[in-house]
Amino acid sequence: MHFSTIFAASAMASAAMAAEHIVAVGDKTGDIVFKPETITAAEGDTVVFHFWPKNHSVVQSTFAKPCEPMTDGMWSGFVPSSDTEKAASTSFTYEVKNASAPIWFYCSQGQHCQGGMVGVINPPASGANTIDAYKKAAAAAADNVSPASKAGTGGKLSENSTASSGSGSSPTKSGSSSGTPQSTGAASQLGGSVAFAGLTGLFTFFML
Numbered sequence: 001m002h003f004s005t006i007f008a009a010s011a012m013a014s015a016a017m018a019a020e021h022i023v024a025v026g027d028k029t030g031d032i033v034f035k036p037e038t039i040t041a042a043e044g045d046t047v048v049f050h051f052w053p054k055n056h057s058v059v060q061s062t063f064a065k066p067c068e069p070m071t072d073g074m075w076s077g078f079v080p081s082s083d084t085e086k087a088a089s090t091s092f093t094y095e096v097k098n099a100s101a102p103i104w105f106y107c108s109q110g111q112h113c114q115g116g117m118v119g120v121i122n123p124p125a126s127g128a129n130t131i132d133a134y135k136k137a138a139a140a141a142a143d144n145v146s147p148a149s150k151a152g153t154g155g156k157l158s159e160n161s162t163a164s165s166g167s168g169s170s171p172t173k174s175g176s177s178s179g180t181p182q183s184t185g186a187a188s189q190l191g192g193s194v195a196f197a198g199l200t201g202l203f204t205f206f207m208l
Contacts, residue, residue, distance in 0.1 A: 047121055054082065059147060068143075105121075166201060
């Protein structure tokens with residue numbers, strides 16, 4: 001019974017400490033860009049894409065074939081927006097299941113991929129597979145392809161009544177291209193409390 005309690009507390013602590021990374025898809029000035037275009041995230045973290053004008057998408061590809069959808073990869077569908085003061089009410093959330101596997105993605109609207117609207121979650125720490133190399137390969141792609149799968153595949157589409165986060169000028173919360181992912185304030189505080197409870201339970205078990 002003690003082991004069950006400790007395991008449950010540890011699981012709750014891990015879930016509570018997961019970080020949320022915000023990525024702006026486009027920006028308020030109409031630039032074709034992901035901000036940030038490189039995200040470092042741990043397993044269990046979520047990456048939330050907020051859409052800005054005019055009409056963008058998020059599509060997962062392989063490094064070798066940018067601008068082409070990867071089989072069973074994530075696909076947000078197109079999310080139109082005309083309001084330059086806040087992101088669209090629809091957002092797309094992707095959960096990182098394997099932090100050691102890079103997730104390359106692009107926008108499949110028009111020639112946006114070829115124009116440099118690409119990004120990556122957890123790029124390799126070394127080697128030739130860099131965001132610049134991916135962007136260069138995308139610029140030479142013959143086509144920019146949208147998946148035939150259902151919008152929301154590989155992630156979750158959500159409707160938010162006030163979608164002002166993920167601004168077109170800079171990402172909010174923990175979206176970052178460098179350093180260790182940070183937890184949001186509430187999650188960080190809750191995670192600390194639950195983690196302490198788990199350690200207390202473990203200490204009590206061995207004292208009995």
